[in-house]
Amino acid sequence: DAGVIQSPRHEVTEMGQEVTLRCKPISGHDYLFWYRQTMMRGLELLIYFNNNVPIDDSGMPEDRFSAKMPNASFSTLKIQPSEPRDSAVYFCASSSTPGGRPSYEQYFGPGTRLTVT
Amino acid sequence: DAKTTQPPSMDCAEGRAANLPCNHSTISGNEYVYWYRQIHSQGPQYIIHGLKNNETNEMASLIITEDRKSSTLILPHATLRDTAVYYCIVRPSLMDSNYQLIWGAGTKLIIKP
Numbered sequence: 001d002a003g004v005i006q007s008p009r010h011e012v013t014e015m016g017q018e019v020t021l022r023c024k025p026i027s028g029h030d031y032l033f034w035y036r037q038t039m040m041r042g043l044e045l046l047i048y049f050n051n052n053v054p055i056d057d058s059g060m061p062e063d064r065f066s067a068k069m070p071n072a073s074f075s076t077l078k079i080q081p082s083e084p085r086d087s088a089v090y091f092c093a094s095s096s097t098p099g100g101r102p103s104y105e106q107y108f109g110p111g112t113r114l115t116v117t
Numbered sequence: 118d119a120k121t122t123q124p125p126s127m128d129c130a131e132g133r134a135a136n137l138p139c140n141h142s143t144i145s146g147n148e149y150v151y152w153y154r155q156i157h158s159q160g161p162q163y164i165i166h167g168l169k170n171n172e173t174n175e176m177a178s179l180i181i182t183e184d185r186k187s188s189t190l191i192l193p194h195a196t197l198r199d200t201a202v203y204y205c206i207v208r209p210s211l212m213d214s215n216y217q218l219i220w221g222a223g224t225k226l227i228i229k230p
Contacts, residue, residue: 042220044220107163
């Protein structure tokens with residue numbers, strides 16, 4: 001398996017522009033997570049999906065952030081409009097439910113390094 | 118959720134065993150101990166988890182004390198590629214209303230040649 005795939009790996013954009021980050025989870029995994037990592041705040045969960053349905057978006061910082069999962073193999077995280085404080089590394093992770101129970105064994109992608117100038 | 122305490126940094130010589138401690142004195146009976154690591158410029162990587170028995174896999178061993186208030190992750194023969202930040206996380210076995218891994222600052226392990 002190729003693992004979790006994220007694109008782009010690096011994104012540089014100007015303040016006010018729309019940014020879309022993409023994720024392909026591991027095939028067969030039914031949970032998908034979006035995280036953000038900064039030096040100041042560490043690793044933070046933004047939102048997670050189960051079977052393509054958003055379950056908890058309480059970590060999404062504000063309405064400028066939105067996430068979708070149109071099917072089991074694709075998810076997007078969109079920031080519109082972007083601001084310099086959104087600069088961070090954004091990770092996507094996926095996990096399965098062995099025996100029907102959620103697992104905290106999450107598999108992370110390589111991340112997207114976002115710089116907003 | 119039980120809080121974990123880890124030393125901010127540790128050194129280990131290449132080829133030696135790296136022993137990373139974690140204190141979780143408020144852990145409750147249904148909470149598991151999970152270990153992840155994050156190599157520079159990569160996403161976190163799952164290593165191992167356990168409840169109360171010692172666990173071993175191809176990457177590491179996890180030793181949990183009998184009272185479960187602390188644990189040690191052991192990398193038996195550390196290599197330079199094991200240089201990373203290691204996170205100890207405590208989570209309940211069943212999904213609760215806040216399905217999150219609570220990431221602390223972790224331990225920065227540096228393997229020296």
